[in-house]
Amino acid sequence: MVKEMVSSNLREGLSKVTQSRLVSSLLLLKCYQGCSISYEGGIGVRSLQEITESFSAKLWWTFRTAESLWTKFMKAKYSMRIHPMARKWNYTHSHTWRRLMKIRDKVDHLIHWKINKGNSNIWWDNWMGTGKLARLNTNTSINSPLHHYIHHKEWDMNKLLKVFPLEMVNNIQNIKIHSLDNSDLPIWTPTCDRKFTCKSAWNAMREANLTSLVNKKMWHKKCHSKSPFSSGDCSGTELLFGHQETQEHLFHDSMISKDIWKERCKSRFEDIKMSKARVISNTYQQMVLLVHKQFNTINPFMHWSNFMEITEQAKPLFKTTAVKWNFPGLGTLKLNSDGCSKGNLGPSGGESDSKLLVEWITGKSKPPWSLMDMVELIQHNLESIQDKTIHHIYRECNKLADSLANWGLSHRHTIWMNNFQELPRETRGELKVDKMQIPSFRNSIVKNSFYMYRSMYRNFLFDVP
Incomplete structure (x- = not known):
């Protein structure tokens, strides 16, 4: 009888322990599933595993790009005769190196190498922007730098054709070799300024969930923290x-x-x-x-x-400004340019009356690394012009250039127009408007301002901060 009572109590205790552990495991699982961005259905808390991976990515970036005592020691110990991407995992290696080996495949393809003197590895470094090329060659364990395929700042076609197909060699010819005096420049591709940040690494490596309009509205930054969390x-x-x-x-x-x-x-x-x-x-x-x-x-x-009357009838307050294209000064030449793009990634003629582009060309801000070569070419061509000014104008004042850009997108060949009659009809109309100095109207919303129309009194109520 006593044995039966003891065994029964023991089974009951073990059942409670098992149930408690099961509930704890389920709670941890649900908390892990909730560790996501708020508008993706999470509670706005980041996963510790993803944060750890972002710091590991920073460690790999430092190992690959920095010139510190620690990186020199690690390279001398583990990648003196072989590229770190070709090194095989071994349990006898140090904990830090095994941590780097675990994260390298997720991170290294995000590092793009801008070619200068060609010290990057032709097979294991991402210098084409398409990832490592080691999959094309079985004998890639040896250290093969890019400068073996460069001759007098030009690609050596004979050597390239021995290892790559003709189609790929044609693509390689379009890659610019910048300066033979400097080492190849590492670029962190998830950011525009090519600099590494843990936030960009976290965004690039994590598994993003689908966004939801309901979650975007529920987790508004102006709401009290208890409201979105409780819902x-x-x-x-x-x-x-x-x-x-x-x-x-x-x-x-x-x-x-x-x-x-x-x-x-x-x-x-x-x-x-x-x-x-x-x-x-x-x-x-x-x-x-x-x-x-x-x-x-x-x-x-x-x-x-x-x-309720305000929330139902209030409308945003618009500000209207008259703007027009101005004639150039006496003895000066004024060049207006514009571009057009149909679709998100469709055929594009560039951007020109963008304020951001003007800041790039004038040096007030740095362009994204992917456009840096193009902006530097524009700046180099402008150096030959002594007296010049570059400024931004509103799109409403640039309708003539915008009309030509849209017309040129539908005609995919070069056309020279030498007189007024050769211009497209819609463009001739915009030219007449600019010549007659007829202004256009620019509408913009006044931030945090609205108005309400009261039908009872037939007047407008403005509420401007």
Whole structure:
């Protein structure tokens, strides 16, 4: 009898321990699934594993690009006669090197090498922008630098044709060799300024989930932190729950239902009588404060009817400015240029009346690394012009160049126009407008400002901060 009681208690204890561990494992699993960006269905908390990988990527970037005592030691120990990408994993290696070996395949293809004197490896370094080329050759364990295939700052065609097919050699010829005096420049491709950041490494290596419009609206930065977090279990992430929440449950678990639940709890556990007026008042105050956070000119103590009238009828306030193209000064030449692009990645004629491009050419800001060669070529050509000014104009003042760019996109060949009659008809109209100095109108939205039309009084109410 005693043995049976002991064994029964033992089984019951083991069952509770097993159940507790199972629940803990499920909670950890659900928390891991919730470690994602808010608009991807997570709770806005980053995964520690992904953060660790981003720091490991930084360690690999330092090993590949820096010239410190630690990198010299690691290269002398592990990659003196063989490229680090060709080194095989071995359990006898140090913990740091095994950490680098684990992350290298995820990181190294994100490092692009800008060719200068050609000290990069032709097989294992990403110098073409397509990743390593070791898959094309079985004998790639030896160190084969690029300068063996460069002769007087030009590609050696005979040597390239011995190892690459003709189509690839033609692509290699288009790659510019910059300076033979400097080492090849490493470029971190996920960023525009070619500099490594842990944030860009985290974004580049993680497995992104699908974005959701509901999550974008729910996790607004102006909202109180408790509101989106408490409704995060309804956004489809299944956080700490074993079932998928429905869209009906998402909108049911709203601000109003939470206030009702609070009143119910006060009535049951604190002996406070439920009040419909208090629920309405609390909900109204939260809604007004949320709107006041975005539009600080709204009175947070206004009546409910006035608040509803503003939120339903308020429209953004537009500012209209008259702009026009100006004639060049006496004895000067004015060149207006523009470009057009159809689709996101479609055929493009470039960008010209962009303020950002003007800052790139004038040196006020640095261009993305992928456009740096083109911008440097433009700057080099402009050096021959002594007296010059480059400035930005509004697109509304540049309609003539914009019309020619759109027309040129539909005619994929070079056409020289020497007089007014040879211009396209729509372009001739824009030219006449500029010549007659007829202004165009530029509309822009005034930030955090709106207006409301009151039909009762037939007047406009402006609320400008």
